Amino acid sequence: MKISFNWLKDYVSIPGTVSPQKLAEDITMSTVEVEDVEDIGARFDKMLVGYVESVSKHPNADRLKIASVDTGASEKAEIVCGGINLREGMWVAVAEVGAMLKVHGQGELVALKPAKIRGVVSNGMICASEEIGLEDLFPASQEAEIIDLESAITADSLRPGMPLATALGLDDYLLVIDNKSLTNRPDLWGHYGMAREVSALYATELRPALEKSFNIESAADFPVTIENTARSFRYIGALIEGSNPAESSPFWMQARLWLLEQRPISLLVDLTNYVLFSIGQPMHVFDCDKLKGECIKVRSASAGEKIKLLDDQVYELGSDDLVIADSSNPVALAGIMGGAETAVTGSTRRVLLESASFEPIGIRRSAARLGLRSESSVRFEKGIDSARAELATHLFLSLLKEIQPEIKVTAFNDCYPVKAEEVRVSVTRDFIVSRSGHDFTTDEIKEKLSLLGFSVNAENDHFDIVVPSWRATGDISIPEDIVEEVARLYGYENLEFVPPPVRLTEAVYQPWQLIQLKARRYLAYSAGLHEVNNYPWVEESDLKAAGIDPESCLKLHAPPSKTSASLRPSLVPALISAAQRNLRYFKEFGLFELGEVFLNALEESKTPAGEKLPLQHRHLACVCVAQDSRTAYLRARGALEGLLEILPYKDLKIGSTCERPTWGVSDTSFSVDFKGKQIGVIALASDLSLRRAGIEGASVALFELKLEALKDAGVVDIVTYSPLPRFPVVEFDFAMLFDIKTRWEDIKNVAARNQKLVQDVQFVDEYRGKQVPEGKKSIAVRLILANPNKTLTSSEIQKTSERVIKTLEKELSGQMRSV
Known part of the structure; x- marks a missing residue:
């Protein structure tokens, strides 16, 4: 959101020594974060x-x-x-x-x-x-x-x-405010609300937003009915005649809207926008002659009901949506956008002005479901107080009367079935002092709260506080909120530092957390992969790239967007998407993620209510990207093998070929087994998955483990110690031809079997080229030979190596290449 420095000065006397930059700093320290100050001049x-x-x-x-x-x-x-x-x-x-x-x-x-x-x-x-x-x-x-x-x-x-x-009138400064810091402050979504804050900050005069109310006593009643009083608290309708909607707004108003990146359109539309940015109240104008029955009904939409809005798009509504309707059809989506059929044009002669108050959660859900975000919905979904609707109406009509003196309000209705309840908070001085760490006096507390518009009755260090309407929609409700108001107006930077008492206790041993930490450290430090953290929801396109049907996934009730309604059943879809995005900057890289997946099943929760919640299991997944499939696969395979070695579990290993995952290639798919059961898979990503993900010119290999299967399994102490060898260790290298489908794991196991002097068998290299027959591969092997009791003789080395080679020739059909 942007706030005009000059517009603020219309409402509040800012001290002459306070520059726009100083104001931005003070507001950031006390109220909301100002990200930048733009010098428009x-x-x-x-x-x-x-x-x-x-x-x-x-x-x-x-x-x-x-x-x-x-x-x-x-x-x-x-x-x-x-x-x-x-x-x-x-x-x-x-x-x-x-x-x-x-x-x-x-x-x-x-x-x-x-x-x-x-x-x-x-x-x-x-x-x-x-x-x-x-x-x-x-x-x-x-x-x-x-x-x-x-x-x-x-x-x-x-x-x-x-x-x-x-x-x-453009010699102005704009304060660019971070919208996230305004989420709980609906009163600040307009210049007057921010001016009220500045007035309290500098203890200066706050001028009224409107000097005198508009006289509407002689107007007849306009028919307004609120059918859904749970969703609409107040609706003001004013029928205006004698206005010329084709007239342009005065240039000073156009200039102010332009500063806030709003394109001037026409007098009536510009006026609604001006009031919106002035006091934060959205408004709308209808062509009254286009309203059937010349009445307004605020009701829930019928399932399947359709409406064409001002963006020229037709939307199908549901029963959870709130609409403004005439006697027959919806004419606006309440709190979000007006309808195209009743829009004001240059030929409009009678205008119906709307100023209303709506329940915020319903507005937010409708806007999210329909993918509609507007200046109105952004404000209504924060919770605007009902009193502001009346102020906005009088401000609009007063400004319109100044510009077009001939206008008249011939009909009016303030339908207000749900009166706002007064919010009271009780708190003691001791509570404020203990929570803030500063010894505020009773007079100081009362003064600061009064500056912010609170009504305070203080007696014997006890405060009975009435919250002003603009702060009573959920922002201020508990004693801690009062502490925050007093402390921030005093200045957080002025509070004395009091070291908190620290009591050191013995650390809790959490083996499951330590195992996860060990896995992350190995993949990051030893395997050279980069850890990522994706959102728990996933795009439909990413699910389809991984071969997962979006309809099989759990759905969010209020998703961040239409295409992100599914909770992830696997870490793979988001990792493939991350690989595609990173390929713009790197040709080869590796990523991993450790996080929850959400399965389409329910389990009893451990909460006192005992409600059923979705199954959430811990998974670990990795993606390796390279220019060729061999490099990508070997890096992923190496990372997986090393990971399994450092995890403290017996019978955890890479198994045999398995059914390919929905995203993988069959002959590269191998299971990861624990105690005879498959808990993971490694494979190259298929061409179809890569094409769906938009990956070109690169190969991708992935593995995913169901870590949840290891959570309750007994761990073993994998840290073992052995003395350094007293006698020399011998390395013996040789190369053999094997069938292209022969696995290294089989070669290693056969070479080490029943050979007392073989301490280890290590992979050196794999070669496929002109010198190797088709269907074969050359594997270079290194034998680590040693005798703990003496130095090996050349005869012992030769005999052991010959036995290993003959065993490989017999059991795996290996053919010796060179020694």
Whole structure:
């Protein structure tokens, strides 16, 4: 959200010593996080107001003219201009040398340089609106049209040489506020709410948002019915006649909306937006003549009911959606967006103004389900107090009356079936002092709360506090909230540091947590993989890439988006997606994740209520990406083998080939077994999965383990110690040809079987090339030979190696290549 510094000053007296930057710092320390301060006036540096005194033809170009422009300097500026509407006596926007603009409205901003155009020196440039980013404020009706300042501002308020930003009311600063820090503060989603906060912060005067209410006593009743009072607390409808909806809003209002990145549209629409950003209350206007029955009903939508909204999209509604309807059909999606069929146009003669209060959770769910986010829904879903609807109505009508004095409110209805309950909080001074760590006096507490709009009755260090309506929608409800209000207004940075008491106790031994930590450390430090943490929900496209049917997954009741409604049944889909995204930056890499998956089954929870919850199992998965399949697979396989070796479990090993996973290739799929049961799988990703994931020019290998299967299994102490060998260890290397399907694990087991002197069998290399027959592979093997009692003789080394080779030839059909 963005807040205008000048707009704030309309409501609150900001001390002269407080700059926009200082204000941003103070607000960040006390209220919400200000991410940046934008100097809007700096965009128009070296841009001035100019007055065209004379216009002459260019001697060398038929479409160009030479304007003599008064820019406040001692001499007139001669400027070459191609504007088709250039005329003598015109007030224009002049860019001096060094100004940043887009030439002809195209490309990036560039600095204006001195120029000679067709032989004539041009001392600056007379600007078109698109060249300086003002096309929304000064829309051109034809090509090559320059800005006519007098079309928006009276000549009496202009003078030559005046900074353009000052003339247009754009010499302002914007405070860019992090929306996440506003989530629990619906009162701050408008300039007046922020001004109220600034007033309390500096103990300065807060001026009223509206000096005098609009007189509507003589208006007849307009038919309004709220059928669903659980979802709509208040609805104000005002029938306005005599307005000219085709009229543009005054330029000062357009400029303020432009500062907040809102395009001016028409007077009535701009007024609703102005009130929205002023006090944070969304509003809507209907063409009353298009309302069937000339009535309003606030009701739940019927399942399957459809409505076309202002974004020209047709939406199918459900019974959980709240609509504004006439006697026949829905005309707006309550709290989110108005309907296209009843929109105000230039021919509208009677306007119905809406200002309402809705239940926030329902608005949030409807907006999320339909994928609709609007300035209205963002505010309503935070919980706006009902009192604000009345203030907004009077502010809108008062502003409209100032601009169009002939308007009349001929019918009005304030339907208010659910009155807001007063929120009271009781707290003691001792509670505030103990929680804040500062010895606040009773008067200090009362003063700070009063500045924030709280009504405080203090007696014997006990405070009975009435929460103001704008803070009573869930923000302030418990004594701890009062502590926060007092402390933040005092200044968190001013609180004294009191070291908390620390009591050291013996650490709790948690073997399951330590095993997971050991696995993560191995994969990160030893295997060189990068750990990632994905959201528990997963995109439908990622599920399909992994061969998983989205309909088989558990669904979120309120998903972050339509396509992210499924909870992950496996870690693989998100890892494949992560691989695709990282391929833009790296050719080879490895990722792993350890986290919960959600199975489509229920189990009894351990909560006192004993409700059934989805099965959540702990999984560990890894993805390795390389330019060729062999490299990708061997890296994943190596990481898996090393992982199984360091985990403290017996009978945990890579098994034989198994049924391919939904994302894998059959002849590369091997099971991971524990006590005879499969708990995981490793495989290359299939071409279909890669194509669905958008991965091109790379190979991907993955493995996934069901760690949950190991949780209750007995661990073994895998840390063993043996003395260093007293006698020399011998390494003996040889290479043999094997069938291409022969596994290294089989080679290793056969070579070490019944050989007392063989301490270890190590893989050296694998080769496939011209010297190796088709269907074969060459495996280089290293034997680690030793005798704990003496030094080996050459005869013992030769005999042992020959026995190993003969065994491999007999049992695995190996063929000796070289020694």
